[in-house]
Amino acid sequence: xxxxxxxxxxxxxxxxxxxxxxxxxxxxxxxxxxxxxxxxxxxxxxxxxxxxxxxxxxxxxxxxxxxxxxxxxxxxxxxxxxxxxxxxxxxxxxxxxxxxxxxxxxxxxxxxxxxxxxxxxxxxxxxxxxxxxxxxxxxxxxxxx
Amino acid sequence: xxxxxxxxxxxxxxxxxxxxxxxxxxxxxxxxxxxxxxxxxxxxxxxxxxxxxxxxxxxxxxxxxxxxxxxxxxxxxxxxxxxxxxxxxxxxxxxxxxxxxxxxx
Numbered sequence: 001x002x003x004x005x006x007x008x009x010x011x012x013x014x015x016x017x018x019x020x021x022x023x024x025x026x027x028x029x030x031x032x033x034x035x036x037x038x039x040x041x042x043x044x045x046x047x048x049x050x051x052x053x054x055x056x057x058x059x060x061x062x063x064x065x066x067x068x069x070x071x072x073x074x075x076x077x078x079x080x081x082x083x084x085x086x087x088x089x090x091x092x093x094x095x096x097x098x099x100x101x102x103x104x105x106x107x108x109x110x111x112x113x114x115x116x117x118x119x120x121x122x123x124x125x126x127x128x129x130x131x132x133x134x135x136x137x138x139x140x141x142x143x144x145x
Numbered sequence: 146x147x148x149x150x151x152x153x154x155x156x157x158x159x160x161x162x163x164x165x166x167x168x169x170x171x172x173x174x175x176x177x178x179x180x181x182x183x184x185x186x187x188x189x190x191x192x193x194x195x196x197x198x199x200x201x202x203x204x205x206x207x208x209x210x211x212x213x214x215x216x217x218x219x220x221x222x223x224x225x226x227x228x229x230x231x232x233x234x235x236x237x238x239x240x241x242x243x244x245x246x247x248x249x250x
Binding site: 079 | 180181182183184185186187188
């Protein structure tokens, strides 16, 4: 049996103008990344990356996404992410947070990252209900795609 | 120049009457093919036409050693020259400078 190696890239989407939600769907994100791979690495690069490529998780509120790609196509994707300035029709850029070999490791990192975010912003929220809401929104991790 | 390689390439056209053969057009076609196959980052290289013969439809290309594989792929996969179906045949590759009378193919 041959095992297929994947890489999971956790990215943060940083919009040019601050927004609460981005209105970005998975397929828009995937299309944008693949288009840019084709632009910078040509038909060959697209062929390497396309197989096994998937946006596994995309949280509009926390602006964090997890991209899956095959091991040998990882460098094509990760080297091209900083060059993107337009996602769909939103002016934004990618910040690569973490690259892991399993989605569990990626998940662990995101949870740690979100906890740090909560530590910073919990103090600014006044009522307990708002705090609960913020916690719920930030820690929303639904990865069954 | 030890870090570059020479390719002896022959252009085979279906219709030889309607095309204009110039080194500029040829290198443009090869660079276009490189860019569509390997993109803006992967397809950038310095490509020189060292020798060119319009009568024989042959040219000698000089490419850096690390780009030989890509240049050869791009040259092989060209299917049209000035909208005329064609193909390129790589007759010989060498690390030393090539000349037309080396191969009698």
